[in-house]
Amino acid sequence: MTTDDGMSPASQTPASRAGRGRGGGRGAAGRQRASHSLEAVVAEAVALLDESGEPGLTFRALAARLGGGVGSIYWYVSSKDELLERAADSVLADVLAKTDHLGAGDDPIAEIREMAIAFYEATVGRPWLGAYFLQDTGTQTNGLMLYDRMGREVMRLDLTRRQQFDAVSAVMAYVVGVAADRGQDPPQEVRDGIVDRGAFVASFRDELRALDVDDFPFLHHIVDEFAAHDDAEQFRAGLDLMLAGLRLQAGSSSADTRAASD
Amino acid sequence: MTTDDGMSPASQTPASRAGRGRGGGRGAAGRQRASHSLEAVVAEAVALLDESGEPGLTFRALAARLGGGVGSIYWYVSSKDELLERAADSVLADVLAKTDHLGAGDDPIAEIREMAIAFYEATVGRPWLGAYFLQDTGTQTNGLMLYDRMGREVMRLDLTRRQQFDAVSAVMAYVVGVAADRGQDPPQEVRDGIVDRGAFVASFRDELRALDVDDFPFLHHIVDEFAAHDDAEQFRAGLDLMLAGLRLQAGSSSADTRAASD
DNA sequence: TACCGTACAGAACAGCGTTCGATAAACGAA
DNA sequence: TTCGTTTATCGAACGCTGTTCTGTACGGTA
Known part of the structure; x- marks a missing residue:
């Protein structure tokens, strides 16, 4: 209180x-x-x-x-919350360092892609990150900086301010979402290396196969893809879907859908 | 141990x-x-x-x-973890109920959109959800069902199995990410209604304005959009970006990029 | 009646975040 | 040097937590 x-x-x-x-x-x-x-x-x-x-x-x-x-x-x-916020923000310092050279390229969307991938890579192996990004603007300055850096690329696109705002938020949310998803898949002992990751994936695959085919046709359809997939690759695939949509939006520069853009 | x-x-x-x-x-x-x-x-x-x-x-x-x-x-x-997993999965029961009628439409992507929106709406006001989806396949059957239901729509698209798998994962991750993001914005007293939400947004807007313009050009660029934006609308905007990319991928049916799809 | 598996109850335990008063070091002023 | 104040460190103590353990009541069966 x-x-x-x-x-x-x-x-x-x-x-x-x-x-x-x-x-x-x-x-x-x-x-x-x-x-x-x-x-x-x-x-x-x-x-x-x-x-x-x-x-x-x-x-x-x-x-x-x-x-x-x-x-x-x-x-x-x-408080512990502040400690976690600061911890989460501190890993973004690396992301900022690794994306510092970006912004000079011809293609803004390609730059955004690099930033998102750098962000994603920082979250790999850190399932605890997902819940603590961008909570407090005062203490978490790195998050704001990354957000702004990505925004500067979006500003180069022919879009409404609203569209720009939405685009950056969407990309950031997607990265956080993938991090949250993936962080929880290994139950507990896989992350410590006690149980082989391959064995874990295999047992999960068998679990999927044991499900009723009529109830879960899609899961049976892609069970082999699941067993063979690579997390980073899948992240990039989803990111590319979103960026393709963004490129489409930026390309179709119909002035009527845009408001005053400066 | x-x-x-x-x-x-x-x-x-x-x-x-x-x-x-x-x-x-x-x-x-x-x-x-x-x-x-x-x-x-x-x-x-x-x-x-x-x-x-x-x-x-x-x-x-x-x-x-x-x-x-x-x-x-x-x-x-x-354990408390299992309790949280079951709690998270139980709210998906509503999502399943509300998306039960879907699957008959002509446009699979439109159906996916409806499912994602229903999923999103279930997470509104529940910031605790984000971290507990799809952890344990055994106890969390509703999550699997939603995943499969969305997958059945993707199966109707002209895509590789891998592309189908990636697409469903991407959409789900995006929803989870938005839920995780938004759940943390109100610090503590806004959710209880003690502090007006409008006042909170306004103070955050002022916080953004107080930042250096040269350091955060993008944030200054969209600060008014931020103050006026609607979360649900922004969610849909990002979702539509991703789905536009998916539509593009499904439309360009160049057989060479696809493997055996049945 | 006796029995047994199911289900509920609450005391007890170790560990947690957090608070608090004591205290040691650093530092400028006298 | 001596003093007083600020800065920083320490660990005992508090209330609360998830979890365990032991005990016990209930319903059905023999």
């Missing part, structure tokens, strides 16, 4: 937290207490998430990794 | 659980103990989720609603 009384440690110095701390001065001389930084906290959180998934990220486990106490984390982050 | 020792109450009678219980015989005569059923448990879980979101669903709150004890729920469900 307390919305923002401004008295929690994390909100006492909201601005000074970013980019502070002398992280890494751990073993210097006779230091007794550990020293952290927002970057270190978020980085270790991501590492923990990558290793053991969302349930693996606990304040106690994170504190142990940082070599400090539980309470210290709350100096940098005011 | 214990994978499946088969000794937990919920796995003692795995088959008999479905569709059993005499749910509703609560106040009959001198009954002392409450009587549940899997359907009642899942239905109350969905109600709880709709009212107070994912954190609102606790075993204690659910037990209180059912008028029983915490332990009883474990007779029908072996």
